[in-house]
Amino acid sequence: MLVREALYEPLRKCQQAKQFLATLTPDGQFYIPCESYPNCKNCPPKLSNDNPDKDYTCKSCHAVRMQLWDIPGDKLKVPDIGYNDFQKALKHSCASVSQEELHRFVEWTNKFGQEGV
Numbered sequence: 001m002l003v004r005e006a007l008y009e010p011l012r013k014c015q016q017a018k019q020f021l022a023t024l025t026p027d028g029q030f031y032i033p034c035e036s037y038p039n040c041k042n043c044p045p046k047l048s049n050d051n052p053d054k055d056y057t058c059k060s061c062h063a064v065r066m067q068l069w070d071i072p073g074d075k076l077k078v079p080d081i082g083y084n085d086f087q088k089a090l091k092h093s094c095a096s097v098s099q100e101e102l103h104r105f106v107e108w109t110n111k112f113g114q115e116g117v
Helices: 002-016 083-092 099-112
Strands: 019-025 028-033 063-065
Touching: 002 028, 002 083
Parallel strands: none
Antiparallel strands: 019 028, 019 063
């Protein structure tokens, strides 16, 4: 269960990102989500009275203000799973087996052995 939760963390990063960085690879240009918002202190904020076609590309860090659905599917680079993803999943996961069930398993193993012999 923990591994499955950790596998979803990179997707959550993409869903929650407000800025993406364009990276150039041998396969073309891809977008990766920024870890935090704003990505740097010079990133332009999005204001409610801005024109809809305003460019929110930061002149310093080159992060682009956009959401996940603004990126074509073949241009998204999902971040790799890291240690912090497992740490985050641990904070939100709960035990799937109760202490009583574990105790019964230990008793059974002590009585019958691991192979039931």
